[in-house]
Amino acid sequence: MRPFAFVVLLAVTLYNLRLNPAWAAAAACYFYFAIPMREFNMPSAPYQAGFFAVAVVLSVQSRYYARAESKKEIIERTRTATREVLTALRGPIVTLITRLTTADERRSTPETCSEASREARADIARLVPLHAPKKLVEVVRDTVSSVCDQAISRAAAEAESVRTRHGGGPMHSRGVLEANVVRQVEASFNRELDIQTDRTLETTLEAAIAEYESSQHARPNELREYGILGVPLHRPALIAVLTNTGVWAHLAFTLATAICASHARWSQNAGEKQVELCWLLFIPILGIICGVRNAKQFRLYAAAWTLGVAHLCYNGVTWWLSHGGRADNVGGQQGDANWLGITAVSVAPVALAAFLSERNRWVAWAGLSLAGLCVLGVLAGGSRGALISLIIGVAYWFFWTNKKGIAAGLLLLGLAGFLFVAPASFWERMGTMFLPKTSNPYVVVELEESAQSRKRMWALAIQVFKEEPLLGIGPKNFPLENKVRGVALTADGAGLETHSTWLQLLAEFGLTGAPIWFLAYLTSLLCMLRAFLITRHLRGDPRYGWMPTYFLGFQAGWISNAVAASFVSCQWLDFNYWIFIFGPLALQIAKETKSYVEWFEVPGAPSEAPPAPRYGEPSAVGLDLTAIDLEDLPALRDEASS
Structure with missing residues (x-):
């Protein structure tokens, strides 16, 4: 059983050494405690020393792996924040496009897109800081704005085609028209989000990374201390x-x-x-x-x-x-x-x-x-x-x-x-x-x-x-x-x-x-x-x-x-x-x-200001004790009258 356990551990260690030199140090640590004493004292079996030496050699690539790991986490955090913001925007945008498209006053598709995008950007500016890490707010905002613009454009075009097929219709068919528009807008909007999110996110991130590294090109020391977009390494x-x-x-x-x-x-x-x-x-x-x-x-x-x-x-x-x-x-x-x-x-x-x-x-x-x-x-x-x-x-x-x-x-x-x-x-x-x-x-x-x-x-x-x-x-x-x-x-x-x-x-x-x-x-x-x-x-x-x-x-x-x-x-x-x-x-x-x-900290919602005093601003002057007549107290008056 023991030789089998050692063989399995060795195989797992060698497999993971490709990306993580810590596995060599961990294997050396385990062998130091676990191998029999007679083998520990054998000069021909320096298990732990060999693995520790491998860890030193492989550490040359540790910065490369650290940059790759940080980039992976940046992509993951940005994707998560982007999808959270888009999920929060999905319902309001669909409702807005439906309302603009089915209104009595006809609007052209560009007008609908322009008004929907304008209101969406206000919501994006409010929602992104609540979900995105503070260092990635700009990347998430650009990604969400680009994806929303494309999704709004496609959804508005689909909504206009539905209204055109119904020909406006009499007022009693307004409910049917709105139901058809909502169904079509939701399907089109969701489909466009699924297609464009990852593609746009990758493009936006690559552009941001290239811009950051070009701005830091004249300061090589910074690149040794920080990874992409300035993430600490x-x-x-x-x-x-x-x-x-x-x-x-x-x-x-x-x-x-x-x-x-x-x-x-x-x-x-x-x-x-x-x-x-x-x-x-x-x-x-x-x-x-x-x-x-x-x-x-x-x-x-x-x-x-x-x-x-x-x-x-x-x-x-x-x-x-x-x-x-x-x-x-x-x-x-x-x-x-x-x-x-x-x-x-x-x-x-x-x-x-x-x-x-x-x-x-x-x-x-x-x-x-x-x-x-x-x-x-x-x-x-x-x-x-x-x-x-x-x-x-x-x-x-x-x-x-x-x-x-x-x-x-x-x-x-x-x-x-x-x-x-x-x-x-x-x-x-x-x-x-x-x-x-x-x-x-x-x-x-x-x-x-x-x-x-x-x-x-x-x-x-x-x-x-x-x-x-x-x-x-x-x-x-x-x-x-x-x-x-x-x-x-x-x-x-x-x-x-x-x-x-x-x-x-x-x-x-x-x-x-x-x-x-x-x-x-x-x-x-x-x-x-x-x-x-x-x-x-x-x-x-x-x-x-x-x-x-x-x-x-x-x-x-x-x-x-x-x-x-x-x-x-x-x-x-x-x-x-x-x-x-x-x-x-x-x-x-x-x-x-x-x-x-x-x-990677997310700022979250700003703290609310304390409520105003219920009875107005407090008075600067307190109780005036000199205005009290101690000889004219009710208790004294009652005693004097009796």
Whole structure:
């Protein structure tokens, strides 16, 4: 089944690569998570690197495809607006031609056409701004006017021929005459609209495009930033790479890795391998930025990311159900249970966002299924840090979402299912977060070293940072330091990692590299927050309403990832470096999408002036208190008389 799924995915990817380089980046993302670990480590099978490289190469044509896509949308929007205006004009024009043709005062066909066209143009000037995007008002108005003139001319001629055949007729045949004229005018008018609309629209658009491009010919920079008729386009791939802060942060971290590796305490060779890895990570970084250039491609890549992690979680759940215990060797880059947990919590909110924002119900329910699979992946991995991080990420997502009722119901349902499915061994392992297993009443079976061992490794990392605050002890040198000091060892005597990404970065890189990593992650998270705030007003948009919810999902996922990283050393997992550039990329796409949507915005009806005051203009003089005689009040007069 698995080879068949890979073959189908490969065929779909190759087919869609003709028009969309994002498919190459999406396939690379899926393969990164879904392929087995033994194949991931094979030098002869660089699936993801090859697809990312294809995305970079194909991005050369991305501007051409963007112009073609924008032209297609302009034609679609203009056609829709034109047909809406013509539909609104159809009845009044037919009635007008019928009235002019059947009136007692005979008019010639040119006179009928002239008067009908004059009244139609007044209605066109009123209706077009209500239906057409503000940048396309002129094109729609010219198209509708041309189509109406031709349709009115043909309909008036047909109406005159009907009246001529009836010979005017006596007054008692007026009803029959009007019925025949209306029938003929409607048929002729509708037929002419069907024939002329698309033809006239194409001619008008081509003329407008040619005029715009000729006017911009002397300003080539404008054509790089805008498409036909001035529609905003996304940045070229090279500009997007150079303006992405995550790229420069990764370059700075690569240089810091090289510096720290050259001053490693125990093994320079281990550090130099990480320098090579940093340079290789530019392949997916460039592939993502070059392949994902607009909102649709962003959604495609997010879907591939979620689907790949769900595939990984599926492997973990099947292993867990078949063998019991923690799900190890599930696939992907690292393969162990902690890797499963941290990847699952990173995208579970994104899958939930798909359920809440996608208009296609099949896609929405697929998102809910993937979110549930990610939660089961956390359960199968048995990672205590992943469980805590998932709770924190979901709490953040719940705070910002505008669908708190649905969210609360889903969370309660998910919690009930989680409590029902989780085995006793899971809760025994969770209990080691608070007490050592030797004195924990919840632990009744033999487990691995509890969270207390982490505290010793964290203390060692802090001590190492104090000893080498500037350059650290070198990349991948903490396990060697741990082995020498004998703080926490494996069964075969090797030193363990810190089990905290943040502390291990401080211990191995010091103040030279660790702050770069921290700031790159934080900057990307803030960029994703800005992207959410920029697109929040698009929630009701039928085409881009999913964007703010997806951005919120990534924020919650990355917060979960950051919390989970406090309990596991994952600083060399590839997808963490994707995060560096994905936040700035989302912000770029959010800004460009906002400009794109504003360009196609329909002004709508002008707001009405407030009604005039009911009782005239308000008086400038209020109540004169000095005119009141306090001694002449009715109550006092009644008391005095009694």
